[in-house]
Amino acid sequence: MANANVRVRFCPSPTGNPHVGLVRTALFNWAYARHTGGTMVFRIEDTDAARDSEESYRQLLDSLRWLGLDWDEGPEVGGPHAPYRQSERMDLYRDVAGKLLAAGHAYRCYCTALELEARRDAARAAGRPSGYDGTCRDLTEEQRAAFEADGRESIVRFRMPDEPITFTDLVRGELTFTPDNVPDFGIVRANGAPLYTLVNPVDDALMEITHVLRGEDLLSSTPRQIALYRALIELGLAKEIPAFGHLPYVMGEGNKKLSKRDPQSSLNLYRERGFLPEGLLNYLSLLGWSFSADQDVFTVPEMIERFDVADVNANPARFDLKKAESINGDHIRMLDVKAFTEACEPWLTAPHANWAPESFDRAKWEAIAPYAQTRLTVLSDITANVDFLFLDAPVEDEASWAKAMKGDPAALLTTAREKLDAADWTSAESLKEAVLAAGEAHGLKLGKAQAPVRVAVTGRTVGLPLFESLEILGRERTLARVDAALARLTA
Structure with a gap:
């Protein structure tokens, strides 16, 4: 399904360690871009100075490169829509916010946090939707001047349309959101800092993204972004509304969504245990997608050939560590022996090896490697499997x-x-x-x-x-x- 016009994006925030849910999203975007012959845009959403870190940013780049998920535009690659870090695009967001205000698509809201909370409580008590009630939607110039004379700060809110918003999700089909469920929302903080609700769709528009493939947890923000897109199109800042596809949740233990805090969600864990990139990507691709009814093990090129976001299942996908290990073991056995021996090297030296460096015998290692290859599910297990060859005495267990x-x-x-x-x-x-x-x-x-x-x-x-x-x-x-x-x- 070649379509060089396809433009997808992967836009993580550099906070903490990369996790498998994030990698699954990157994989599906990357596979769709490669399947269609389109463009993969890698963008960094680093507008939260309190949580973002340069270390996490570097880990993101390193992790994608380890997995082989390359990008056509983005950090350290460049492209026609640079810069690709939101922290370097602040003037652009301020300009867009000003144009939305001038055109009447947005307005200043002077409600205090206490006032908002009181009105939300009253709405909930009365059984009404508890979103923003539009108090500042149609203020007169005199009312705005009075608030400002009182020293009230204001945020910028986007004005949502009064009719339902309907769109066809690439994974979930046609969805409709009524105005009651999608109230006006903030796009700029009182201190002038732009919010995710503005910067994300603005970047998608200016970078001409055609397909937004992201997690199901962001589904509720889609009608807001569609409304914002319509305003940007009217202002000549966007060409078209992208197609949206919301990927299913990845579930962990106890039927709960796999979170960043779950130990098994950390990408570093799998890298340290000796998962092959190909094995991990194979397994992660099965979290919401299927290669075929009777085949779970396949190569990355085979996935690219088959992958279509239209085939993604909307149902939650359960993360099964045993199956991930089994599939990784299959990929270990798909290596030729030379590639296998090279892949094991990190676990045959310090700090993993429990023998003295001078005790390592390469001839013995190469002799036993073919037998080890048939048994391993992760490369780190090689150390305990071959240490008897290089220790003066066997371990005491x-x-x-x-x-x-x-x-x-x-x-x-x-x-x-x-x-x-x-x-x-x-x-x-x-x-x-x-x-x-x-x-x-x-x-x-x-x-x-x-x-x-x-x-x-x-x-x-x-x-x-x-x-x-x-x-x-x-x-x-x-x-x-x-x-x-x-x-x-x-x-």
Whole structure:
């Protein structure tokens, strides 16, 4: 569905760490731009000096680049509508607000916070809508002068139309908002600072955005923005009203919307745990969209080829960490071995590695990497899976020891040592036969027989394929660890 005229935008505020809901919004905008051959505009909404931070701004840019979500216009890229940080566009907003006032699309409101609250309380008590009641909507020049003579401050309010506003949401279909539910709203604070309600649609208009794809939580602001768009078109500041599509909520535990405060919402968590960008994007795309009825795992280029906002589901999407990990594991297995070994590198060095740097043996790592690739769901798990190769002695995990060393483990390990000593150490199958024979000598099946051997050698009850691991560790070190376990058992 090529349409080079499509212009979408991603416009986060630089507050806190990026979260998965924000990334899902960025992904859907980016995928739609790439699917249509359109333009992705990245804009920073940094007008809240008290909450915005340069660190968060840098994290946003770094996160998008890590994910591979590039932008065609925006910070550090530029474009015909620069600047792309709202903090650098204040003169523009003041100019637009002045034009809206002069044309009668906006007016000055002198109501105090206490007056507004009292009228809202009265409206609620009477069962009426509690939005702004229009007290200052039609003030005379004399009334305005009197308020100002009293030293009252004023905000600027936009004048909403008196008829319903209807639009067709790309996700939810036709929606209608009545005037009672969308009262006049503030667009400029008393100190002259523009509000989100002004700057967001003004930037969309001036940057010629054609499709606004954003979270469902912003749906209630859409009729206000449509009304403001109509005024901007009348003033010659906008060409057309964009199409709106409101993406479904991402739900967390307890059927509640996933919030920034939920630990599993932080993008940094997934990056630190070793999610692949492709795996995370694959999973996040399923939060409201489907590739096909029988396929959940796909590449980013495959998503771009299929993605259409019209196919987004309006129902809330539940974030399932186990499914996210499973899909990421599938993407790990889609890598070639060289790419996999390179991707694991950060978790094989400090501060993640629990072995001395000089103990790392690259030949052993490359030998075991193909077996690790079949088992991992996140890259950070590689450290615990291969540390037995590089530590002088296996980790001490008391829970694993207690679980594996039941019955008469010393007798089993003694026999296993004899069988392994005589085995062919160039063959994992030969090592398996040795442990199988040791188990049979003590009336144990392979699963029961190999558990004490695994814990003696690796320190843990679970890990990579045991006999391939023993072959790579080598005869001398394996037998030494069995001897150490026997010494501990008989001490």
